[in-house]
Amino acid sequence: MAEVWNPDLSTEIAGVKFKNPVMTASGTFGSGMEYGEFVDLNRLGAVVTKGVSNMPWPGNPTPRVAEVYGGMLNAIGLQNPGIDVFLERDIPFLKQYDTKIIVNVCGKSVKDYVEVVERLGEESAVALLEINVSCPNVKEGAIAFGQKTDALYEITSELKKHARQPIMMKLSPNVTDIGEMARAAEAAGADALSLINTITGMKIDIHRRKFALANKTGGMSGPAIKPIAVRMVYQAAQAVKIPILGMGGIATAEDAVEFLLAGASAVSVGAMNFVDPYATVEVIDGIEEYMRKYHVGKISDLIGAVR
Amino acid sequence: MKQKTTGIVLSQREIAPAVFDLWLETALAREARPGQFIGVYPKDRSTLLPRPISICEVREDRKALRIVYRVAGQGTREFSAYREGERVELLGVLGNGFPVEQGKGKRVFLMGGGIGIPPMLELAKALKEQKEEQRDIQKAGQGQGQEQGQGSGEGLGAEKENDNGVISSIMGYRDSQTFLKEDLERYSRVVIATEDGSVGTKGNVMDAIRENGLEADVIFACGPMPMLRAIKAYAAEKGIPAYISLEEHMACGVGACLGCVVKTREKDPHSHVNNARICTDGPVFEAGEVEI
Incomplete structure (x- = not known):
């Protein structure tokens, strides 16, 4: 008689329990409203929102996106309506669903970040804060905090003083040693890490002899970056004890399992939402299938299982 | 409701140099309105994003759509080789049409x-x-009180x-x-x-x-x-x-990525920074509302 194998897909990051390890990469899913038309948001482990700042940000000029081999470049520039609108509109929307809310926080100065983190502290529905210190598309702030260990240490320790929720530092791949960055964040008190953000790239339109993006450079995402992301998640996982949310080019459940095996406690689907609006749910179903096939009882049996 | 679905190529012909006329049998035809568009996915996975292509015509029975597009790059070049019976992944129906x-x-x-x-x-x-x-x-209205059909031929x-x-x-x-x-x-x-x-x-x-x-x-x-x-x-x-x-480079086509924005005169309710999304707030705008 065939054995019925019921895997437990739940996972945990910094004391927050998630029903499954599949989330949405910040900036690819808005606050869930748009993709809620395609997928049942109740099925997701969490929705990680688009970055929110203390004030409305207009973002960069267009063109903001360009396709590249196996992926895309974006230079949106963290356009967002600001924390006021976000708390009034986006949080109440997300609260209707049985999914965890992770808010991505961005700013130009430590003070900006602190302000947003404090405002979010009043909102108990927000489970976790993802601190964006790695957006390559804004001139001030953001990545300036994510490419030097001392700056990362400083902002992390400062935010830790003000945050009511656990904080997860989102790291940039545009560094020489990801392990060093991971250790700096951990030493400063970060509760978790998420990586990778996009990889800085460029595309030139040879017919028009112009940059494909108005910002000249943009962040690369999509399946083409996955091997780099897996490597960095592995290196970060080797360097620290805090949990990691892994992402970068995840298109399928197999990709997601690869990240878990490399050391991620959960994963985010990013650019692939644009390719397949049902990608998140397909990844969840596929992970369950993988666990049945290989008789894996729980997600923690996979996390960092390959050393 | 928006959906990703499979369409079937009914016919395709080149109607001008590099301009192709493609009829697709698809459920998206049911709700399609003039000025809306669909996303067409290349099969070659090195090109991932759906190509936004406007709806040219909807068949009378609302079971097929016609798109007419120009070959502009790798994706549209692939589409231009499709023959009758080819299955194509589509995203739609996208955007608001013309009023x-x-x-x-x-x-x-x-x-x-x-x-x-x-x-x-x-x-x-x-x-x-x-x-x-x-x-x-x-x-x-005019015919009320008159005999039906009277004098209608010539008029x-x-x-x-x-x-x-x-x-x-x-x-x-x-x-x-x-x-x-x-x-x-x-x-x-x-x-x-x-x-x-x-x-x-x-x-x-x-x-x-x-x-x-x-x-x-x-x-x-x-x-x-x-x-x-x-x-x-x-x-x-x-x-x-x-x-x-309006047209702009798009990634998601559904309003999530904020890739395809246009500056607007008034603060729009979504962005609050005078950046309407062409894919979802448009692609049709009253000209006075947008800064182009």
Whole structure:
């Protein structure tokens, strides 16, 4: 008689329990409203929102996106309506669903970040804060905090003083040693890490002899970056004890399992939402299938299982 | 509701150099309106994103869609090789269409430039249908108290001619490859401008209006940005509304990524930073609302 194998897909990051390890990469899913038309948001482990700042940000000029081999470049520039609108509109929307809310926080100065983190502290529905210190598309702030260990240490320790929720530092791949960055964040008190953000790239339109993006450079995402992301998640996982949310080019459940095996406690689907609006749910179903096939009882049996 | 679904190629032919006319059997046809678009996914996974292509026509039974597109890169080159029976992944129906009701009882300009011409066909069709419905209502009103069918034969022909004159399709082409001209003539009076002067007015659609002394109460347009800017200025000068369909590089097509924005005059309710999303807040905007 065939054995019925019921895997437990739940996972945990910094004391927050998630029903499954599949989330949405910040900036690819808005606050869930748009993709809620395609997928049942109740099925997701969490929705990680688009970055929110203390004030409305207009973002960069267009063109903001360009396709590249196996992926895309974006230079949106963290356009967002600001924390006021976000708390009034986006949080109440997300609260209707049985999914965890992770808010991505961005700013130009430590003070900006602190302000947003404090405002979010009043909102108990927000489970976790993802601190964006790695957006390559804004001139001030953001990545300036994510490419030097001392700056990362400083902002992390400062935010830790003000945050009511656990904080997860989102790291940039545009560094020489990801392990060093991971250790700096951990030493400063970060509760978790998420990586990778996009990889800085460029595309030139040879017919028009112009940059494909108005910002000249943009962040690369999509399946083409996955091997780099897996490597960095592995290196970060080797360097620290805090949990990691892994992402970068995840298109399928197999990709997601690869990240878990490399050391991620959960994963985010990013650019692939644009390719397949049902990608998140397909990844969840596929992970369950993988666990049945290989008789894996729980997600923690996979996390960092390959050393 | 938006969905990702599979369509089947019914037919495809090249109607002008590098311009392809593709009929797809798809569930998306049921809800498609003029000015809306679909995302077409290349099968080659090195090109991931859906290509936004406007809806040119919806088949009468609402089970098939026609798209007319120009080969512009790797994705559209792949599409151009599709033959009958090919299965294609589609995302749709996307965007808000043209506000057809704004053409009610008015003299209408449909202005299309190059590959901006295709969406004008379904719009011309819808405007003509609207006009006929209106006329039927008026006729029914006039017919009250009279005997049915009385004197309707002659009047209808004359009226039809006038009606047709009211919808003017002013189309700008590069040269004598005037694709979709015959289709547009079924629903509207067609005026042509060509860059090389081989057909109609030599010049652009604005030159064609002037040369023919045409007037309108409302404009619907789709085409390259310089044309849309000229139309915006013209509409402002004449004090008439112009509904223009914009284009921008897109990633998601559903309003999530904020890739395809346009500066707006007023703060829009979504972005709060005067950046409307072309894919979901548009692609059609009243020209006065956007900074182009």
